[in-house]
Amino acid sequence: MALNFPNKKPIPKKQINKANLGMDLEQMLNDSNEFYLANDIAVIHKKPTPVQIVKVDYPMRSKAVITEAYYKVPSTTDYNGIYKGKYIDFEAKENHNKTAFPLKNIHPHQMSHLENIIKHGGIGFLIVAWNLYNEYYLLPFEVAKEYWDNAIEDGRKSIPYEIFKKRAFLIEESYLPRLKYLKVVDEVYLNK
């Protein structure tokens, strides 16, 4: 019988690549960004969740407590920062569907924000997690935009999985960083 550390069940080899199931995309990206920062590769952070603060209490001898606040619609994307001197900006979305990524997941001002970023010389994209397949893609803004504009014209409101296979870029998973998305940025945007 093999030795195991206390409280740890043996992990069958086949399940290893499912290790991230249950870990959400945000956590994986935050871990990756922490790795990139600690190793002087890039400075990319998630922006705080935008909240409208209405009421704050100041109990004696303890810190301020926000007792009434509301979620606000974000006016920009979730992540931005700098990599190799370039401004980087992206939105991250999880997709639980099997055949298509619904565009209702993206806010209109997030699309126009990314469009502005690109116009000003930055790099803008989406990262989409296909949870059923445990796959992560970098979706160039231009591809998203094409389907976004079509959606307005002919009622289609999603990007099919085949389009991800053809026109988005699979992000490699690893231990450190969890998602090697800057490797894809190198290949797609910096011609490396």
Add this chain to the structure above:
Amino acid sequence: MALNFPNKKPIPKKQINKANLGMDLEQMLNDSNEFYLANDIAVIHKKPTPVQIVKVDYPMRSKAVITEAYYKVPSTTDYNGIYKGKYIDFEAKENHNKTAFPLKNIHPHQMSHLENIIKHGGIGFLIVAWNLYNEYYLLPFEVAKEYWDNAIEDGRKSIPYEIFKKRAFLIEESYLPRLKYLKVVDEVYLNK
């Protein structure tokens, strides 16, 4: 008697440069950034205030209410974005003192964040409002850093007003944008 628009009192000329008294720095910067965005000059946004959300209620037929949350210490600066293809990052602070800007206003990780940004090829600085003088300065990170490091060594914990006069850059006020801080960025960082 001169004609005036209804509900508007004549403004004596001498008071015009005091028009911003009572308007806080954050509002002035947000207005300026809105102007820069609307005129396709730059895409710079204030990050939301970081908040740790503890409890959320979902009342029937109305939107989610956050009922317990706490302010978190920010891990980065307040503002970032892109201007002429360059990554821009800064922290904005109001100063109510008469002779010096106390460095306790700045968090240590904001300083190391700005240092990282510059190392990766971005432009990083502080904008400091001297409320008593109604003056706004762009303070290069390098100058702030010098005094920050000194503070640790010899106990000085502030940057004197004379140093702002000598080594920071006065930001011009105008109607649109309220604070022409990108003009200073041009002159200081982009050699224009």
